Amino acid sequence: MTESVLDRGFQREMLLELQKIYPNALDEKKILEFKGNPTFRANINYLREHRLVQFNPVYGGLSQFKITAEGLDFLAEDGGLTAIKRTITVRPDVESFLNLLKEHAESLPPEEKGGFLNAIGQFSKPILQGVIQGALTAYAGKYF
Numbered sequence: 001m002t003e004s005v006l007d008r009g010f011q012r013e014m015l016l017e018l019q020k021i022y023p024n025a026l027d028e029k030k031i032l033e034f035k036g037n038p039t040f041r042a043n044i045n046y047l048r049e050h051r052l053v054q055f056n057p058v059y060g061g062l063s064q065f066k067i068t069a070e071g072l073d074f075l076a077e078d079g080g081l082t083a084i085k086r087t088i089t090v091r092p093d094v095e096s097f098l099n100l101l102k103e104h105a106e107s108l109p110p111e112e113k114g115g116f117l118n119a120i121g122q123f124s125k126p127i128l129q130g131v132i133q134g135a136l137t138a139y140a141g142k143y144f
Helices: 008-021 028-035 040-049 069-075 080-085 094-105 110-122 125-143
Strands: 053-057 063-067
Touching: 008 028, 008 040, 008 053, 008 063, 008 069, 028 040, 040 053, 069 080, 094 110, 094 125
Parallel strands: none
Antiparallel strands: 053 063
């Protein structure tokens, strides 16, 4: 296997340096220091492709490097505003849940199918909402 030119430590170093001076761009001295790393080009492009940094060419061949809002959120322990904006709200829909249960009943052996359909017919909407909410909470607690 070939060695990757991507260097997570170097990427983090660059992002942390950019975070310190946000919203400003890196000065020429620091840019030249980073450019001294042989993996600079690959790593800065990788960060740009993931929208964690942006850079604009300026006269003389150097570029202005800045961290983006996504870059700041990436460094934030809580995920920043990006995490808040990506929050998903799930509202249990009893009718859809009942339809799923009825579809499931079709795959049951005939001796179980009738009892299963009878049982789900006995549930009230508040009970089904509670079952759905409990399942979602258990799933979220396990995976998130």
